[in-house]
Amino acid sequence: MPYLIMGIDDMDAEDGGCTTYVMYSFIKYLVNDGLVNDVIGLPRLTRLNPYVPFKTRGNASLSIILRVDSEDAARDYVELMQVIADQMVRRTGKTSPGIAYIVVDDLEKMPDRLTWFYGKSVRDVVNMDLAQRVSEKVGAKLIGGRGTIGALASIGFVPRDATYEFIAYRNEDSERPTIDAQDVTTWDTATKPFTFLNIDGTHVLIEPHGPDPVLFGVRGDSPYHVISMGNYLANKYGAIGWIVYLTNQGTDEHRTHSGRYIPYRNVDVIGIIVSVSFDEYGHAHIKLGNGMRAIAYRHLGISKELSNCVGCLVDIWGGVKPGEENTIYVEGIRVLHDREIEITNPRCPRCGGPMESLGRVGILRCKRCGFKDKLPRVISARNRWFLINPRESEYRHLMKPIERVGLEGLALYIPKPLLWVY
Numbered sequence: 001m002p003y004l005i006m007g008i009d010d011m012d013a014e015d016g017g018c019t020t021y022v023m024y025s026f027i028k029y030l031v032n033d034g035l036v037n038d039v040i041g042l043p044r045l046t047r048l049n050p051y052v053p054f055k056t057r058g059n060a061s062l063s064i065i066l067r068v069d070s071e072d073a074a075r076d077y078v079e080l081m082q083v084i085a086d087q088m089v090r091r092t093g094k095t096s097p098g099i100a101y102i103v104v105d106d107l108e109k110m111p112d113r114l115t116w117f118y119g120k121s122v123r124d125v126v127n128m129d130l131a132q133r134v135s136e137k138v139g140a141k142l143i144g145g146r147g148t149i150g151a152l153a154s155i156g157f158v159p160r161d162a163t164y165e166f167i168a169y170r171n172e173d174s175e176r177p178t179i180d181a182q183d184v185t186t187w188d189t190a191t192k193p194f195t196f197l198n199i200d201g202t203h204v205l206i207e208p209h210g211p212d213p214v215l216f217g218v219r220g221d222s223p224y225h226v227i228s229m230g231n232y233l234a235n236k237y238g239a240i241g242w243i244v245y246l247t248n249q250g251t252d253e254h255r256t257h258s259g260r261y262i263p264y265r266n267v268d269v270i271g272i273i274v275s276v277s278f279d280e281y282g283h284a285h286i287k288l289g290n291g292m293r294a295i296a297y298r299h300l301g302i303s304k305e306l307s308n309c310v311g312c313l314v315d316i317w318g319g320v321k322p323g324e325e326n327t328i329y330v331e332g333i334r335v336l337h338d339r340e341i342e343i344t345n346p347r348c349p350r351c352g353g354p355m356e357s358l359g360r361v362g363i364l365r366c367k368r369c370g371f372k373d374k375l376p377r378v379i380s381a382r383n384r385w386f387l388i389n390p391r392e393s394e395y396r397h398l399m400k401p402i403e404r405v406g407l408e409g410l411a412l413y414i415p416k417p418l419l420w421v422y
């Protein structure tokens, strides 16, 4: 039996509206028509390269996989999506909605070129021309404007790591309610580590700002945990409906691990920090021994750790913005070799007990047996490696939160919840 994979993108408008809400509305039609069981897995929310020069708000595209009887049935679903999009999307400003779809017989055999296109859209810059060539090669169809690029990328999403997001929607005619930090803290504690980036101190992170129809979004590695937390908050704050998406958020999927500075990409650079200086805004300008440069914004909250790191061997990653001198905008730093050394007293050569200094240069005495001698101190490199991460509120969609380290891939083994849209 064939499958329809359909993607959408760029249905956000400046004055509200949101591509995830278009997908939600499409699925609500399926629910009302008794067709929701034809949805394979969960609908997918895919974030694309945050460093591209032209992008939609949040750079989100969406896709869904549906079991269909025939190509005709597939076309009916595509038409339904077109009708919904036409009704909902206010074509203002730069909004240029697009739909992409493909019908395949075997979900295990996705065309390589399509998965490649997804990877390139997350890590690099793609254009309309490339999207058209790829879609012709693999037999996918594109309908609409610039949004077809992200829509095509989303249908090529074959997750190796994934997370979930519970998105609750609100009535746009009424005032946005303020979500109480105490509620979020309680649920954050109860669902850890299977939800992440809920709150930073008392700053609630699950709530978007601006006019869009999203009331809040709870992200996590387990659909059951995001549903427990999300459902409670959805009831309390008067959501009009909710849905759970499978996403590439928080997976570091945008990292290329490439050591070359290529504009608009996320790259890694390894070197010794030779200087850290701060400009008038408090942003840290980092110079490495190999001549490469990086900038860490003050908001990341890592200035203090950075200034303690001159002399450390580090791996720095972030986005490259083109300019006179290519510079990395830091997302994270791993200290590979700490510059710090520790000086400790040796153990007693007679009994192995701890030794203390007598104050006079080099004279040490054993606390256990009283042995006294002039002995050299032990100098050891701490040689620990550690991560310098931004504060929670500074994480962007694709960046992997430290709480997720070790949970990679878990999401793909958890069965689909029975109730995932309301």
Ligand SMILES: [Zn+2]
Pocket: 348, 349, 350, 351, 352, 353, 366, 367, 368, 369, 370, 371
């Ligand atoms: Zn001793």
